[in-house]
Amino acid sequence: MTNAPITLGPMPDANGYFGEYGGSFIPPNLSAAMADISKAYDEITKREDFQAELHSLFANYVGRPSPIFHAKRLSDKLGGAQIHLKREDLNHTGAHKINHCLGEALLAKFMNKKKVIAETGAGQHGVALATACALVGIPCEIHMGQVDIEKEHPNTTKIRILGATLVPVTRGQATLKEAVDNAFEEYLKNPEDYFYAIGSIVGPDPFPRMVRDFQSIVGKEAREQFQDTHGKLPDIVAACVGGGSNAIGLFTAFLNDASVKIVGVEPAGKSLDVVGQHAATLTKGKPGVIHGMRCYVLEDSEGVPSAVHSIASGLDYPGIGPQHSYLKDAGRVTYETASDKETLDAFMELSHVEGIIPALESAHAVAWAIRTAPTLPKDTHILINLSGRGDKDADYVAKLLNI
Known part of the structure; x- marks a missing residue:
């Protein structure tokens, strides 16, 4: 160490x-x-x-650069900050x-x-x-x-x-x-x-x-695109965090910009207070070793990686990328949470209001933005990494909601 x-x-x-x-x-x-x-x-x-x-x-197979979309109808409905989506869901393979x-x-x-x-x-x-x-x-x-x-x-x-x-x-x-x-x-x-x-x-x-390094193209594109369109950087960038690749891909380009607040959103699952009912590693975990790395880890009473839960399978992990662990301790990134219910609600809200079906993973960041945007001035700009599309989740959500 x-x-x-x-x-x-x-x-x-x-x-x-x-x-x-x-x-x-x-x-x-x-x-x-x-x-x-x-x-x-x-x-x-x-x-x-x-x-x-x-x-x-990247250009001819994946379809990069992925665009940034201003979710204006959603922003207007919430009556606060402007929400923008980095559309990684439009990549070939959908994430x-x-x-x-x-x-x-x-x-x-x-x-x-x-x-x-x-x-x-x-x-x-x-x-x-x-x-x-x-x-x-x-x-x-x-x-x-x-x-x-x-x-x-x-x-x-x-x-x-x-x-x-x-x-x-x-x-x-x-x-x-x-x-x-x-x-x-x-x-x-x-x-x-x-x-x-x-x-x-x-x-x-x-x-x-x-x-x-491979994911850093997301933030590099987003930084240039946002400045070209708005003449400034976003006030806040946010992304869901499980292992942490989509988040670090966006965050890396903004780490040295003091004017940009950076937010990672972890899964609060069914309950943050019950071991095994969430996967909020940075919120509830402590430093340990898992899968060949030292990072924050969710452990049970016996000191082994605990059971975890998230409505989003891609966030269902008791560890976290070591760079996220470092950024938490450094105070450069703020790590928040969104529950299963908030995430499911955000999944449906973005689908109904903007015609975009997000992955349940990405919907955690959308849920945080929906909760936060109304508390901020209208000239505040939030950029979310919409890391994937929800085709994979549609049948599961339909079953949950009896659609």
């Missing part, structure tokens, strides 16, 4: 730490494999041909996940790996990685909790159609944590030939920085 002073300068340090968080807590036999990935990542990102190919795919999945798939190809392995919660990472692997021609294996498979059926169908192998995980809660455990165990069988494409800014170094 390091004890670096609080700074918003370049992160992480040479050992993969964001202050006291991050690092690489892995079995000795994996150290060489992680070092190889780190070396290959550092090498490939310096190559002009890699950057040219990635940016060509921000494709941004880092293309990078990881190209890296796996560069390293001559024979199979790419990953976990998925809501299925968006699974769909995006299956898509990227089909594009570059590498076999793909997606591990997904059985609960999430039943909850996110449209995405599981897409994963199979794209040619990937879907591995159901039935142990424990059969959700995202167990999917991570299962995928990692498979990766351990042959780390020389397999590539583990982590789906967020979590895990051992270099993954928190690597996924962040």
Whole structure:
């Protein structure tokens, strides 16, 4: 562990730490494999041909830049701050996940790996990685909790159609944590030939920085777009936080702008007061180690990662990206929560008022904005990362609401 002073300068340090968080807590036999990935990542990102190919795919395959939409009807209805949406839901595959999945798939190809392995919660990472692997021609294996498979059926169908192998995980809660455990165990069988494409800014170094770097295009675009349209930066930027990739993708571009308030919105689930009924890691957790990194962790009375709950499968995780842990301690990012009910209400409100069906994950940030906007002046601008679309959630929500 390091004890670096609080700074918003370049992160992480040479050992993969964001202050006291991050690092690489892995079995000795994996150290060489992680070092190889780190070396290959550092090498490939310096190559002009890699950057040219990635940016060509962003433009011509993903459809970047994603637009910013002023949710004027919703803003007018709330009678306060102006709400704007960074439309990552319009990307190919329907979410921000494709941004880092293309990078990881190209890296796996560069390293001559024979199979790419990953976990998925809501299925968006699974769909995006299956898509990227089909594009570059590498076999793909997606591990997904059985609960999430039943909850996110449209995405599981897409994963199979794209040619990937879907591995159901039935142990424990059969959700995202167990999917991570299962995928990692498979990766351990042959780390020389397999590539583990982590789906967020979590895990051992270099993954928190690597996924962040690929996702940083979201904030870079948003910063330029907002200034071009409004002649200023937004007053507030906000995003949902589970592992934290969509949030850090937006936040990174604004970290050094003192005029911009940054808000991450965690899942309060059914109750913040009951262990296992929420997944608000930064709000209720404490520093610990999970899945190869030091970060804030939700633990039970025995000191092991606790059961968690969120209406959104992609936020159903008892850990958090180490950079988010650092930014909480630094006080640069404010972490709020939204409950399942608020999220479901926001899902329906955005659908009815703006004709945009958001992912349940993204709807957490929308719920916070709906709650907050009326308390702010009308000339305040809130920019939300609408990280995914709600096609995957439509059947589940319809069942919940008896639509």
